[in-house]
Each structure stands twice: as C-alpha cells, then as structure tokens.
Amino acid sequence: MKNILLLCGGGGSEHEVSLRSANYIYDELEKVNLYNVFKVEIKANGDRVDHHGQLCELRKAGELYYPSSDQTHKLDFAIPCIHGPPGENGVIQSIFELMGLPYLGCSPEPSQTCFNKVSTKLWLDALKVPNTPYIYLSDESRESISAAEEFFNANKDVYIKAASQGSSVGCYHVTSLEDLESTILSAFKFSEYVLIERTLKARELEVSAFEYNNEVVITAPGEIICPDGFYDYDQKYSNDSATKTEVNAKGLSAEQINDIKSYSLKAFKGLKLRHLSRIDFFLTEEGKVYLNEINTFPGMTSISMFPKMMENHGVKFSEYLRKIIEEST
Numbered sequence: 001m002k003n004i005l006l007l008c009g010g011g012g013s014e015h016e017v018s019l020r021s022a023n024y025i026y027d028e029l030e031k032v033n034l035y036n037v038f039k040v041e042i043k044a045n046g047d048r049v050d051h052h053g054q055l056c057e058l059r060k061a062g063e064l065y066y067p068s069s070d071q072t073h074k075l076d077f078a079i080p081c082i083h084g085p086p087g088e089n090g091v092i093q094s095i096f097e098l099m100g101l102p103y104l105g106c107s108p109e110p111s112q113t114c115f116n117k118v119s120t121k122l123w124l125d126a127l128k129v130p131n132t133p134y135i136y137l138s139d140e141s142r143e144s145i146s147a148a149e150e151f152f153n154a155n156k157d158v159y160i161k162a163a164s165q166g167s168s169v170g171c172y173h174v175t176s177l178e179d180l181e182s183t184i185l186s187a188f189k190f191s192e193y194v195l196i197e198r199t200l201k202a203r204e205l206e207v208s209a210f211e212y213n214n215e216v217v218i219t220a221p222g223e224i225i226c227p228d229g230f231y232d233y234d235q236k237y238s239n240d241s242a243t244k245t246e247v248n249a250k251g252l253s254a255e256q257i258n259d260i261k262s263y264s265l266k267a268f269k270g271l272k273l274r275h276l277s278r279i280d281f282f283l284t285e286e287g288k289v290y291l292n293e294i295n296t297f298p299g300m301t302s303i304s305m306f307p308k309m310m311e312n313h314g315v316k317f318s319e320y321l322r323k324i325i326e327e328s329t
C-alpha cells in the first residue's frame, strides 16, 4: 500500500471548498484500494490535523510525523487539495519539490503564474491566446487611478479583480465611474496587483485539460449558466444557487469548439502545465472566444465541473488518479 498525503484546508477564503474537494478525492482514492490515505487539514491556526483528529507534522524528506505516538510514515505521493493560497500558488509545490515528494498537479512556476490573474494575461498575450481587454495596476497612486478612469470611460462597464484570488473573492462588477476608485481600493485589500477588464456579454464555457496515457486531453466544453451574469461566490457554492451547469455546452459551432481546444492546448503546453487544469472561457455574442482563466487546482466535489467533464469524456476520475500516482511513484 502506498502512503498518500491528501492535504487540504489552508486557512484561506477557499478553505471550506477545499475540504469538500478533499472528501471527494478521498472517496475516489478509496475506490482504487491501493493506498493508505492520510487526509491532513491545515487549520486556520496553522495546526495540521489528520482525519482521525490527530495532530501531525509534514517533515523534511516527505514524512508525516505524529508527535503523540512518535510515529513516522514515509509518504509516496502528495495531493495538494487546496484552492487558493498556499496550495494553488506554488508555495506547497515548492515544499514538495524541496522534500523530493512527488505530487499531483503543476510545478511551482506555472502554479504561481496562473494563480496571478495579471501574470496569466501577460503569458496569454505572449502565447497569442485571445483574452479580454485589460489594464492592471500595481499601486493606488493618482496616476494609476487616472489610467483606470481612462479605461473605464472607454469601456463603460468593467470587472475589477484582485490579481491573486479565486472563487470571485475580491472580484467586482463596476458600471459607474463613481464606484471605480473605492472598488479599486477594495480589490487592493486582497492583492498587490489589481486587474481591470472590459465586461463581456458572454457565455461562460470551460474544459477539463488533463494528461492521460502521455497525451494532453482537452474535453468537450461544458457551460456555467448563471442567470445574473456574475458567477460570484454564492452562485458558486451556496445550496440555493440559481446557476446551472451543463457538461456539454449546447449549440457551439465547430470553429468555436476548435478555438477553445486549440487555445487550451496552447496554454497547457506553453505554460508547461502538468497533470490537470480547468481552463475557463468566454464566448461573446459575436461568437468570439476569449480565455478567461486557468485553474491549476479546480474544485473537485462530486458536483464540480472538472471531474464531471473528465467522466463525460470517458475517463473515470479514480482511474485517472491511479495512473498519475503509478507514473509518479
């Protein structure tokens, strides 16, 4: 039996979602019946607690140590099931690298690049992957606010986003110049950079991108159908969310599907993503495809789009995990 560390929590704004994803992954790993899974939660106070409530520590050389019993387990593989910092931004990945512990997902560099919405856009531009028109601010100076006002006046309707956040935290829809500056200041409370984008009237499509049998698979696009147009935190996670998801988006042209697939592959290969990502798009009313963002560790609850699109493609999530673990250990 291989020892698998399933690390979750992290104490950030996506802590609770990460626990839900970890429960799903735990059940999928149990199906394989080849692993001892240590599901360890990083609590907000920094404690590490396993699923039996035991305090433990992740130590150098990839070991899990239990101070109460003085026991050590040598780990074979880690799954950083944390959405947002420190799991999706390259920090945990760097620690695994240092320990020589194989792990699921992207290495530190693409994790960090994709978690920052500004660096993602700079890379997408360099790779010639269409994305929404934007500017970014690196401070709250008068000059920055003027640049934002100019961008707003040219577009009249914008999204203001903290650069290093997910789950729509620090993300605001702004339609009046009066609200611009205060909203920028709110976004700066979350991140050191702030992105301002033109609002698109668009459908929200996404694909699962994953490595399987030495190939990068890009699934058929699924769709998020959000009645208010803004897929905010409550729409994403609350039980009474009015948002519907469709594992196979309807009515797309062959060209649109082809654009989505080719931009996804360009991003996956160009940014050197590894194992998995969910790649999100906008499809405008004029039929243009824009890449919105790359999630290197997307939500993985039983109702999440990433595993659903993978299974819809014909790959069982448990079998995908088994293969990655087999190849990595």
Ligand SMILES: Nc1ncnc2c1ncn2[C@@H]1O[C@H](COP(=O)(O)OP(=O)(O)O)[C@@H](O)[C@H]1O
Residues within 6 Å of the ligand: 132, 159, 161, 165, 166, 167, 168, 169, 171, 197, 198, 199, 200, 201, 202, 204, 226, 229, 230, 231, 232, 280, 292, 293
């Ligand atoms: N430029 C845009 N035009 C229209 N809607 C947008 C735009 N940017 C973001 N949104 C809305 O806000 C949501 C969250 O933005 P996103 O960039 O995906 O951040 P997060 O990483 O928090 O998911 C999107 O799913 C979409 O509903």
Ligand SMILES: [Mg+2]
Residues within 6 Å of the ligand: 280, 293
């Ligand atoms: Mg998003």
